[in-house]
Amino acid sequence: MKKRRLITSALPYVNNIPHLGNLIQVLSADVFARYCRLAGYETLYICGTDEYGTATETKAREEGITPKELCTRYYTIHKDIYDWFNISFDKFGRTSTDEQTEIVQSIFLKLYENGYINEQEIEQLYSEESDMFLADRYVRGTCPHCGYTEARGDQCENCGKVLDPSDLVDPRSALDNSRPVMRKTRHLYINLPAILPKLEAWMKEASVSGRWAHNALQMTHSWIRDGLKERSITRDLKWGIPVPLEAFAGKVFYVWFDAPIGYISITATHTSDWESWWRNPDNVELFQFIGKDNIPFHTVIFPSSLLGTHEQWTMLHHMSSTEYLNYESGKFSKSMGIGVFGNDAQETGIPADVWRFYMFYNRPETSDAVFTWDDFQEKTNGELIGNLSNLVNRTLTFVSRYYEGSMPQGAGSNPTFWAEVAEREAKITEFFEWAQLRSAFRAVFALSSLGNRHFQAGEPWKTRETDPDATAALLADLVYLVRDIAILIEPFLPETARRIAVFLGIEELTWSMLGTSEGITAVGRPEVLFRKLEDGQIKDLRERFSGSQADRAAAAKMDETFASSVRLVAARITDVKRHEKADKLFVEQIDDGSGAERQIVSGLVGFYEPEELVGKTVIVVDNLKPAKLRGELSQGMLLAAENEDRSIVEVLFLNDVEPGTQILLEGIDRTLEDPPVIDVDTFFSIPIEARQSVVRVADRPLTANGRQITTERVADGSVG
RNA sequence: GGCGGCGUAGCUCAGGUGGUAGAGCAAACGGCUCAUAUCCGUUCGGUCGGGGGUUCAAGUCCCUCCGCCGCUACCA
Structure with a gap:
């Protein structure tokens, strides 16, 4: 009995529009989820926007709308982008829901009952005018270090020093300009060091059985070594989840505490049976797809929150953390608008599957990778079209032309050929099992290349009349190889796989068909799968999305x-x-x-x-x-x-x-x-x-x- | 300056636990024509950033230097 697979990709913060570098995680989890479904696992893929916190509250305030309204606006943008890329979420939700409130509060209360929550009294600035405590960044004043008069309470934008709002000379409220007063406030802290023994015991086993990547383990260990301390989990904010303790009325949880719990609550908005996924460690394996900057949250903080409840939870099994994708000569940058963003990709007229192709062909799996337009063109034309697409096209065209579209009947399949194919397919499946997506993808292209060689070596265009029996057998083998390739690429290129399936008259592709030679009776005349990327087109795109062009203009003036x-x-x-x-x-x-x-x-x-x-x-x-x-x-x-x-x-x-x-x-x-x-x-x-x-x-x-x-x-x- | 990451063929990248350097593309040549001037084959190409050390044996471990990236600092 196969285990069920629960898959998540890191929740994007709601008011960031994702660029190609950010999209990798969501796409990776999508490929894995699609694989799992085809391979017969009961699968659930969950993601959504992370919405609470000061950033959205501030931005909403600036725009004069409610945080929820702002989030809804951005949520739609996210959803449109992911839809366009054909991400097969079972649920793409959001964290500002009743379910989130309920689950976060209940987890918190368990931690509280178990003695992992401490409180500390600190002094913070309070606006009597607005009748509220001021979040760090809502306090402005003069920086005690450099004298900058517009310093924010969390950090001086001038000298860069991290500040406590109470450090500011001459503080004032950024909301109403009144002079805030110091008032005592209490905050709650999660005692991570107290949970550490449990965490380490769990991690020792999980990291081995889940085959955590070497660098993820190292990052986690060093994080524990020099950073593990009690962390404050509450804030005096409005846009967040209320702390369910009377003494803490008016306070909310800090985003980093509630965000990972979003995985659970979003599941709960999808199905009332969410506990069968999240509280079922014996039957469910949790796969999480994240960026490398996010590792400690998923290996330390989130697991600690769950372990501290002393209850059963489905905990992280395998973690796939991608490295960074860089752009041309530099980095993708949201603030500077450098790179290709999700909505840009749509406007290029290049189909989603081509983007998906390149993202996985060059997935930053073991080290940072670079997106360049030249490489994008070269790989698309050479591999996607020249290799894979061409095999499909030449095979199906040949059959539909010389066999009037009916399946060639010959002397039976070639056992040597299929032994080789089976071996490669087994290897590809193994890559998929551990989310080594790039390796899996490349191996599919190698298999396609094998098909091209097989076609070439068989020379059916010559033997068609001299040895029709053998030729028909060869073509039948090739058609079934094309079918197998359609299955293998479905997770990566779902639209393309579907089109190939249509040519072959197959309703549904499944992993169990791999290596079999039955089920196809007729072959339709194929249409071309992809159009080549032309030099001029690429040149235009490079200029249109070029950061260096902006740099040149800036240098000139x-x-x-x-x-x-x-x-x-x-x-x-x-x-x-x-x-x-x-x-x-x-x-x-x-x-x-x-x-x-x-x-x-x-x-x-x-x-x-x-x-x-x-x-x-x-x-x-x-x-x-x-x-x-x-x-x-x-x-x-x-x-x-x-x-x-x-x-x-x-x-x-x-x-x-x-x-x-x-x-x-x-x-x-x-x-x-x-x-x-x-x-x-x-x-x-x-x-x-x-x-x-x-x-x-x-x-x-x-x-x-x-x-x-x-x-x-x-x-x-x-x-x- | 400190901490972390990286530096493998012209380009983009692979290379658990050390055992005579790999792929694709590009380049050169040859072949084929079913296929989106596509496909197949052959060749060329690297003292694995430099130097030192451990070892019978190092791209792979240790030290050091150089260069690039990120964070950071008594940078300026």
């Missing part, structure tokens, strides 16, 4: 960007001290002409002595967000040129330039009066270089009082 975002001024160094707690840093007092005191920190120890700097006039980035370097405030940054190996660092000194003078780009002589505050990354995104001893941005030299700024020792190098 880099000087403009610089002129409108970076303000450089001359400043005189009045004092230099060694930083007491740092080996490489000087702390300089400077006069920037404004009369105000100003301090900057520079990593010049070893390159300059203090007396070489005092009294000199240097160039300072004026509108850089202040930062604290090893405890000392740095309000700006001085410019220095360095050669390639950083063996020479040359501070850019100015002669006869008054402090406060703005440094300009030649040809763009406009001063910047009210510059935006920029962070270091923004600053460094615009390269300043020394070329032939002239300091430039793009090709424009920097000038002070109309004179070009030059270097003495570093003729060519970068400036920062």
